[in-house]
Amino acid sequence: MRGSQSNSGVSSVWSAAGIVASVVAILLAVTFGVAANPSGTSLPANPNFASGGTAQAGAAVEPTGETTEVEVTMTADMTYEPSVIEVPAGDELVVTLINEDDKNGHDLVIGDVESSRIQPGKSETVNFGVQSYSQEGYCSVAGHKQMGMTLDVVVTGGSSSAVDAGGHAGHAAPAAIPDVVDAEVSEVYPAKLEPLESTDEPVTHELTFTVTEVPLEVAPGLWQTRWTFNGSSMGPTLHGKVGDKFIITLVNDGTIGHSIDFHAGALAPDVPMRTIAPGESLVYEYTAERAGIWMYHCSTAPMSTHIASGMHGAVIIEPADIDPVDHEFVIVQSEVYLANEAHSPEEAEEVNADKIANGTPDRVVFNGIANQYDQERFEVKTGERVRFWVLDAGPNVPFAFHIVGGQFDTYWIEGAYHLRQGVSSSGATDGGSQVLSLLPAEGGFVELEFPEAGNYSVVNHIMSEAERGAHGYVHVTD
Numbered sequence: 001m002r003g004s005q006s007n008s009g010v011s012s013v014w015s016a017a018g019i020v021a022s023v024v025a026i027l028l029a030v031t032f033g034v035a036a037n038p039s040g041t042s043l044p045a046n047p048n049f050a051s052g053g054t055a056q057a058g059a060a061v062e063p064t065g066e067t068t069e070v071e072v073t074m075t076a077d078m079t080y081e082p083s084v085i086e087v088p089a090g091d092e093l094v095v096t097l098i099n100e101d102d103k104n105g106h107d108l109v110i111g112d113v114e115s116s117r118i119q120p121g122k123s124e125t126v127n128f129g130v131q132s133y134s135q136e137g138y139c140s141v142a143g144h145k146q147m148g149m150t151l152d153v154v155v156t157g158g159s160s161s162a163v164d165a166g167g168h169a170g171h172a173a174p175a176a177i178p179d180v181v182d183a184e185v186s187e188v189y190p191a192k193l194e195p196l197e198s199t200d201e202p203v204t205h206e207l208t209f210t211v212t213e214v215p216l217e218v219a220p221g222l223w224q225t226r227w228t229f230n231g232s233s234m235g236p237t238l239h240g241k242v243g244d245k246f247i248i249t250l251v252n253d254g255t256i257g258h259s260i261d262f263h264a265g266a267l268a269p270d271v272p273m274r275t276i277a278p279g280e281s282l283v284y285e286y287t288a289e290r291a292g293i294w295m296y297h298c299s300t301a302p303m304s305t306h307i308a309s310g311m312h313g314a315v316i317i318e319p320a321d322i323d324p325v326d327h328e329f330v331i332v333q334s335e336v337y338l339a340n341e342a343h344s345p346e347e348a349e350e351v352n353a354d355k356i357a358n359g360t361p362d363r364v365v366f367n368g369i370a371n372q373y374d375q376e377r378f379e380v381k382t383g384e385r386v387r388f389w390v391l392d393a394g395p396n397v398p399f400a401f402h403i404v405g406g407q408f409d410t411y412w413i414e415g416a417y418h419l420r421q422g423v424s425s426s427g428a429t430d431g432g433s434q435v436l437s438l439l440p441a442e443g444g445f446v447e448l449e450f451p452e453a454g455n456y457s458v459v460n461h462i463m464s465e466a467e468r469g470a471h472g473y474v475h476v477t478d
């Protein structure tokens with residue numbers, strides 16, 4: 001839907017959606033707080049969120065000393081079978097979980113009890129304890145619950161008022177996660193692009209992309225468990241020219257299924273873009289036929305979650321006659337959706353898939369880390385020619401790339417120059433450009449010279465996104 005909006009309209013649509021979501025969340029909380037739905041067994045019920053007190057009253061149930069044993073299969077369609085478990089009130093619930101999804105790890109959370117992440121073909125028996133009220137169980141792998149991987153635990157014979165009406169209060173829009181005062185990014189992602197070695201011969205690029213799931217810094221002092229290509233805040237930048245061949249070996253060292261989709265090569269996606277299970281690998285081969293700054297990303301569902309977790313990057317295929325410059329930098333914008341306020345790797349949690357679906361990022365970032373180029377600025381000198389390669393990896397937020405105090409004399413987007421060293425595509429010589437406007441997956445480059453020494457802000461000119469971290473500086477010296 002957002003893709004069809006003009007850029008100027010997007011920011012207002014965005015904030016309007018945010019306001020609507022907040023109002024709806026508040027209304028829900030108020031409605032349920034008053035009505036205290038007496039029987040709705042499909043509602044999530046977490047006593048920790050109880051606001052009306054009804055859940056606590058209903059939760060006190062005599063243990064029967066009996067055990068209800070159930071076998072539940074986890075499927076590749078992101079379902080549990082059966083999807084409803086009936087348990088007499090006071091029984092212990094023991095579930096044998098069998099993962100029949102051949103690509104993904106899954107788990108099951110019921111109340112405070114969580115199974116381990118069960119790998120394809122494996123099973124595990126878990127005691128979820130005495131059941132006193134109906135509640136929803138779900139898979140805690142980021143994005144899976146949102147894809148429908150839930151089941152209902154229906155407690156029979158107990159107090160019918162056991163369902164916690166306050167559960168919805170826990171879904172109200174969370175408070176913004178604040179910046180960490182005086183924190184510095186421990187490892188800044190290098191934005192500098194080295195020039196290609198000059199050869200007219202096609203080059204073969206052979207690389208291994210290893211998928212890992214590791215804690216990384218996403219803003220100064222803030223951490224998140226990221227899903228990565230090769231362990232960094234975004235995947236490596238590949239750089240070549242038309243005619244070059246790329247042979248990428250994808251190795252899945254994660255705990256769930258992953259995949260890769262390179263926009264830089266045209267091919268049938270069926271086989272090379274398939275999801276592979278943990279421990280598996282595949283080889284993805286393509287030849288670059290067209291110039292561009294092409295996105296690549298994990299294409300395993302839900303794709304928004306995999307992209308927002310860090311599984312994206314750029315392939316730069318230079319146009320054949322590109323002009324020489326003194327410096328080249330790469331900026332890939334993406335969004336960060338935090339599940340918690342983690343100030344250390346140990347506290348880090350996976351992405352919050354609800355925030356992705358609601359379009360409420362905590363941070364909007366360049367090369368995977370908010371504000372990192374405020375700390376390590378792009379260093380250039382007056383009069384030097386500088387090229388910025390820019391890509392919007394999304395998954396959701398547009399990118400109005402702008403440099404405060406700068407004007408672009410060269411503007412190339414999605415395969416074509418609109419302006420080259422001050423000459424427009426229609427031959428005019430008096431035009432200039434202020435913003436490179438990109439929707440998710442679009443890319444291009446701009447060039448400019450800086451007229452005098454100073455500090456020039458690099459921003460997403462959708463200013464709320466700049467304020468969320470899509471900001472850096474060019475430091476210009478004489």
Ligand SMILES: [Cu+2]
Nearest residue numbers: 258259298306
């Ligand atoms: Cu993935």
